[in-house]
Each structure stands twice: as structure tokens, then as C-alpha cells.
Amino acid sequence: MGNYTIAVLPGDGIGPEVTDEAIRILDAVASRFGHSFTYQKRLVGVAAIEAEGDAISDASLEVCQRSDAILFGAVGGLPSYDGSHKVKPEQALFKLRKGLQFFANLRPVKPLNSLLSASPIKAEVLRGADLVVVRELTGGLYYGHLEPPVPGKPSEIRQTEQGKSAIDTLLYSEAEIERILRVAFEAARDRKKKVTSVDKANVLSSSVLWRQVANRVAADYPDVTFEHMLVDACAMHLIRKPTNFDVIVTENLFGDILTDEASMLAGSMGMLPSASLGTHETAHGRLGLYEPIHGSAPDIAGQGKANPIAAILSAAMLLQYSLGLKSEAAAIEAAVEQVIQAGYRTEDLREEETKVLKTQEMGQKIAAVL
Amino acid sequence: MGNYTIAVLPGDGIGPEVTDEAIRILDAVASRFGHSFTYQKRLVGVAAIEAEGDAISDASLEVCQRSDAILFGAVGGLPSYDGSHKVKPEQALFKLRKGLQFFANLRPVKPLNSLLSASPIKAEVLRGADLVVVRELTGGLYYGHLEPPVPGKPSEIRQTEQGKSAIDTLLYSEAEIERILRVAFEAARDRKKKVTSVDKANVLSSSVLWRQVANRVAADYPDVTFEHMLVDACAMHLIRKPTNFDVIVTENLFGDILTDEASMLAGSMGMLPSASLGTHETAHGRLGLYEPIHGSAPDIAGQGKANPIAAILSAAMLLQYSLGLKSEAAAIEAAVEQVIQAGYRTEDLREEETKVLKTQEMGQKIAAVL
Ligand SMILES: CC(C)[C@H](C(=O)O)[C@@H](O)C(=O)O
Ligand SMILES: CC(C)[C@H](C(=O)O)[C@@H](O)C(=O)O
Numbered sequence: 001m002g003n004y005t006i007a008v009l010p011g012d013g014i015g016p017e018v019t020d021e022a023i024r025i026l027d028a029v030a031s032r033f034g035h036s037f038t039y040q041k042r043l044v045g046v047a048a049i050e051a052e053g054d055a056i057s058d059a060s061l062e063v064c065q066r067s068d069a070i071l072f073g074a075v076g077g078l079p080s081y082d083g084s085h086k087v088k089p090e091q092a093l094f095k096l097r098k099g100l101q102f103f104a105n106l107r108p109v110k111p112l113n114s115l116l117s118a119s120p121i122k123a124e125v126l127r128g129a130d131l132v133v134v135r136e137l138t139g140g141l142y143y144g145h146l147e148p149p150v151p152g153k154p155s156e157i158r159q160t161e162q163g164k165s166a167i168d169t170l171l172y173s174e175a176e177i178e179r180i181l182r183v184a185f186e187a188a189r190d191r192k193k194k195v196t197s198v199d200k201a202n203v204l205s206s207s208v209l210w211r212q213v214a215n216r217v218a219a220d221y222p223d224v225t226f227e228h229m230l231v232d233a234c235a236m237h238l239i240r241k242p243t244n245f246d247v248i249v250t251e252n253l254f255g256d257i258l259t260d261e262a263s264m265l266a267g268s269m270g271m272l273p274s275a276s277l278g279t280h281e282t283a284h285g286r287l288g289l290y291e292p293i294h295g296s297a298p299d300i301a302g303q304g305k306a307n308p309i310a311a312i313l314s315a316a317m318l319l320q321y322s323l324g325l326k327s328e329a330a331a332i333e334a335a336v337e338q339v340i341q342a343g344y345r346t347e348d349l350r351e352e353e354t355k356v357l358k359t360q361e362m363g364q365k366i367a368a369v370l
Numbered sequence: 371m372g373n374y375t376i377a378v379l380p381g382d383g384i385g386p387e388v389t390d391e392a393i394r395i396l397d398a399v400a401s402r403f404g405h406s407f408t409y410q411k412r413l414v415g416v417a418a419i420e421a422e423g424d425a426i427s428d429a430s431l432e433v434c435q436r437s438d439a440i441l442f443g444a445v446g447g448l449p450s451y452d453g454s455h456k457v458k459p460e461q462a463l464f465k466l467r468k469g470l471q472f473f474a475n476l477r478p479v480k481p482l483n484s485l486l487s488a489s490p491i492k493a494e495v496l497r498g499a500d501l502v503v504v505r506e507l508t509g510g511l512y513y514g515h516l517e518p519p520v521p522g523k524p525s526e527i528r529q530t531e532q533g534k535s536a537i538d539t540l541l542y543s544e545a546e547i548e549r550i551l552r553v554a555f556e557a558a559r560d561r562k563k564k565v566t567s568v569d570k571a572n573v574l575s576s577s578v579l580w581r582q583v584a585n586r587v588a589a590d591y592p593d594v595t596f597e598h599m600l601v602d603a604c605a606m607h608l609i610r611k612p613t614n615f616d617v618i619v620t621e622n623l624f625g626d627i628l629t630d631e632a633s634m635l636a637g638s639m640g641m642l643p644s645a646s647l648g649t650h651e652t653a654h655g656r657l658g659l660y661e662p663i664h665g666s667a668p669d670i671a672g673q674g675k676a677n678p679i680a681a682i683l684s685a686a687m688l689l690q691y692s693l694g695l696k697s698e699a700a701a702i703e704a705a706v707e708q709v710i711q712a713g714y715r716t717e718d719l720r721e722e723e724t725k726v727l728k729t730q731e732m733g734q735k736i737a738a739v740l
Contacts, residue, residue, distance in 0.1 A: 088572065120491050120610050121490050121609070152537075156575050163543060165541065166576040166579035167575065168540040170538040171535065171537050175532060202446055202458065203460070203511065204511060205526050205538055206537065206538050208536065209535075231627055232626045233630060235605065236634055253570070260605050264610055
């Protein structure tokens, strides 16, 4: 029976529709468990650029920082995007991640038994898969382009005598690698006790350092099985034998690619939540940002086709990780499973003999079960 | 009825076994079509490091350069590899690719109908898939670590006051991007006339430049359908709807990851050949390096478990691209298809009601059909 403040950033495209449903579910949780959630809604992405001149204003960032948790929809992904805009909607994400030091991005992938047939992967390959990707979120090739540029970490297009040339810099310090590895090993202890560290150590210096640090951290967790895997091999094994994985830990861009790929195990990106965590403590736990891993999907925005479950499960992760409300989180997960089990789907998961609901109807169904 | 010189670099692990079978097939082609192939065998990888002190000697490089084509097995992939060895077997690959300017790596993926059931992906998703990944092979995050280091393109581990820090540099010039895009568009004209250019333009400056150049090149090919796709989205769509793709063109590391993933469409990496091409002209055509995309697989080396088909199909690509022998290449492909169709498999493709052959037996079967 607590009082919590949640910053809400619906964003672009389908962001607002799916966030509305996540809030519907949080409200259902509040009334069932006797909590009170105060929502602080702020602009982010294109709407913020148009109204406030920035992808996220400093005032909004502060609201986020003072909240107990942040619920995020989606930004960017405009089909016309070619990198020439001055302010990019994605900068909101970068500012939040970097500004609030959310260095650990947790992306769990656990295909529901009643959704196995929705995946392009065969059911017998999927059955029993239950993994989480721990993606480093504040380093690597990202952030070089933020203003002001990070010294020694250029990301720019240069004019040379032979035409243009472009550069990006992949940078990792021992400390950055160590803290994300520790998150992975701690997570593994609560799970199947296996960590797969993914890198490209046969090519990248940053991966050679990554491997050295990973070996050192692994020595502190003798109870956890540990292995290295090259990123190309991982992209293959992830669909060849997903049940072999428990916790996958990797650098920023590899994590970005591998989690989109892994989303296919769950049948649709529309099913997959994420949590971004740092070290900032609140009165109730750890500040975190929670967002569906799908993007803004402008092509289906406003049509009731979006699957709100990724946003709803992100709200469940919010309850668990930032507010410490484990039973409440479990209740949401159970409600989602029950509704899917009963044959209800959104457009992305349309199959024969299922009942396809609109975004809002799906939210209502799940709320009703709660 | 020509005379051709082929440099043969079997390398490490299963490299020699599968290369032997590729040669068996080339010999069968020679006698059926009346050609004569002279093989120049050279050491590469671990064997070369031990015998010659380098992953590939300058003398061997020269043999390659003077040949009509290069047949390559595999190097590296030692399970104990942690990046601390002085000379790495993979440097042979880097030296060949960079030294002979093989900037375009072609990796076709076309699942055989009789192998659809061997893939972790559902047959109905796979049916009709036929794509080629055109991977840039001499730029990007690779090569920064070669001695001497490329100026302005560091790849190194540095000692700082706060511990170690590692850096890699992703660099592309307009000219490098343009030439690989042209390879992709030319390839598309001979195929289904569609190019998907894959980048991460919402994060990387190099991808923003990539997109600009790609748009410019695309304007020269109005008959080819053209689209951009973010690399994370591509990792998803590749298994969600592989039939949507024709030619995928992308930078070095993205291509490395996406092709290993795409190999699962074909049931096994053991099925997938590749060609690396540059601008070096020979008496018969263009010099190229041909290698299976699988690695050295030391865990199964010497046991007759390796699938020689990737090497055999690489030999077919060699005939087609470097020697201009199209019917000969087609004959090999047909023979492979016939043997698979008849139910013969290697260990990697074991399924009920198939006959599993050893590496050599598979080579013999295919040769017999030829
Ligand atoms: C929108 C984009 C910048 C972002 C990323 O690359 O991190 C997205 O793909 C994600 O995975 O959250
Ligand atoms: C062995 C390794 C360096 C190589 C690469 O990354 O290019 C391999 O994975 C490949 O795809 O040819």
C-alpha cells in the first residue's frame, strides 16, 4: 500500500497507444493491491521537438530523475529518416540512458507455450527457452555523436581530399565492462546459473579487454557456468538452440542486434519488455526506465493494431525492479498468459483460430483478469 | 578446355578435410569438361605460424596473387583463444582480404527444398527464400589492429589512470561505400532486382554517410527496388520473412553477424559458400578467394563429421566468378542438390530417414554424380 510517482513518456508512433494500456494495467494493480500511482506525463521524441525544441527537455529529464520509475513508449523510427535532421527523436533515449546512467538493459525472452506456433522458429526448438539479454547501454559505439562530442571518441563525417569519410569510435573501460558483467552474474544466480559473454575477440581490441575482464569477474562466481561466444556464432546459436542460453551479456550494439533477433523466439516484438537500470537509488529501490523493445512503428500508429503486451510487461518489470512489488508483477504476467492462453491476440500475432483484438481491447481484457 | 592455377590454403581444424573434398570435385569437373587445374598448396593459420612464423607468409601471399583463384579452408577458432597470442591465425584471412583488396564478400543463401526440415525455421517461412548478402570486407571496425596500425584508426588497449581502456575505430570513406553498393546493385540486376542496404543510421555517423552514398548510387539503378533497413530490424526480418530479401548489402561486421544468422535458413553453416572479390584481373577473369563461411570447428576436426558441401559450393563459385566456367559451376550445384535430394546427409544435418555419410563419402557421392 505505497505511494509511487511514475514518469510517463509516451513518445511517438504507437508509443502513446501502448503506454495508455500499460497505465490501465497499473491502475488495475493499484486498485487490487491498494497502491497509489501518481503519473507525471511528459513529452518526448517528435512531439517534444515540435513543442519544446528538444527530443526531451531538461525539465522533463528532471521529472524523470525525481520519479520512482520511468515508463517509456517509443521514439523515432520515422520512415523518412536519413540522418540529416538537426535534432533526432532518438536523442531522447540517449539522453535518458546516458544522463541517468542506465548502463544495464535487461531484455528477457521467454516464449509463452501458447504462442510457440506464432514464431517463425519451430516449436520443438523453442520449447523451454527462457533467456535474458543483459545489454550494456551507455558505452560502445553509441554516444559519440552527442553534443558536446565525447573527447577521444569521435563520431562524425569529415571532408577529406578524397571526398567524405565517416568515423565512429567503440570505447570501453575496464570499469564499464566489469559492472555490466556483475549485473549478468547476479542475474544468473537467480536463474539457471549460466552466463554467456558475447564479443568479437578475434577482431576487436575492445572485445579482447571485455574477455579479460569477464574472465576475472567470472572467477568471483564459481557457482555460475561461464562461456565466451563470438557474436556471429551467437546470432546463429540463438535460433539454432535457444534453450542453451540463460543470461547473455554483451556490449551495446551487439545487444541491440541480438535482442531484435531474439524477439522472434517470442513470436513478435510486441511481446517483449525491457528494463534499463543504473545505480540511482530512490525511496523505494532503484530508478529504472521501462520500455517495450519494439519501436514507434509509425506505419500502424493510431489503427488499434499495436500489441500493448510489451508495454504492459514493461510495467510489470517496473513494479518488480524499481518498486519492489514482486507479487504485483507476477499478477500482471499471469494475467497476460491467461489472456493469450484463452486465444486472444493482437494483429501482429494473428493466426487461425485466435480472436484478434484491438490495442485497447487487449488492455481491457488483461485488466479484467487482474 | 583451359589450364588454370588454383592456390589452395586448407588451414586449421576441419579446413583440410573439407578442402580435400572440394579438390576431389574440381578434379571430377576437370576430367568431365576437359580442363586442367594446377593446385599450389600453401600453409595458412596455425600450421603456418608453427612452420613459418606467420599466419601466412609473404611467399604464400605471392603465390595467391599470381594464381587464377584461391581456395581457402578455415583458420582460427581455437577454443582456448583469448586474444593474448602474438600472431593470431585469423591474421591470414585479414592479410589476404586486405592485401589482395577483396572488398566484396558474396554470401548466397538459398535453402534447398529437400533441406527445409533441417532448419530451425519453419518450412513455410523458408520456402522460396533466395538471397545473397554482399558484405564489405576491407573496412569498418576490422583491420585497425594490423601491424603497422592504420593512422587515425586505432584498435588498442590503453593503460589509463582509471585502469585499462580499449578502443576500436569504425571508418568508411565515400569511395569504399560506393564500390560495395555498386557490386550489390549489379548483382541485383542478375537476380530479383531488389537491394536492401543495412545500417544503423539512427546511431552511427558512418551509417549516415553510408545511407547518403547508397541513395546516390541507387539513383543510377532505377530498375532496381531499393530500401534501407536498420541492422537490428534486419536481424529480425531475416528470420521473420526471408523471402522479402534479394540482395542485402552492408558493412563488414554487420555482414559477419547477419550471414551467420542467415546460415540457419539453409539448415546448417556447412552448406554455405562464399566468394571474396576485388579488382585484380587475371588472364581468365577476376581474382577471388573462395571459402566456406563456417570456421575451423576444432571440436569435430579429423572425425569425418564435417560437411564438405560449403567448400564444394565455394569451388563452384570459384569456377563461376574467377574462371568464367558457368556450366561447370551449375553442374556442381546440380550434383549437390541431387545427392541431398536422394537423402544423403552429413552429421550436421542428421535427421530421421536420412543416410548420414562421413566427410569423404559425401565428397565421393557428389563426385560420382558429376
Ligand atoms: C532507437 C534506437 C536508437 C535504439 C537503440 O539502438 O538502442 C533501439 O533500437 C533500441 O534497441 O532501444
Ligand atoms: C574468423 C573471423 C575473423 C571472420 C570474420 O569475422 O570476418 C569470420 O567470422 C568470417 O565471417 O569470415
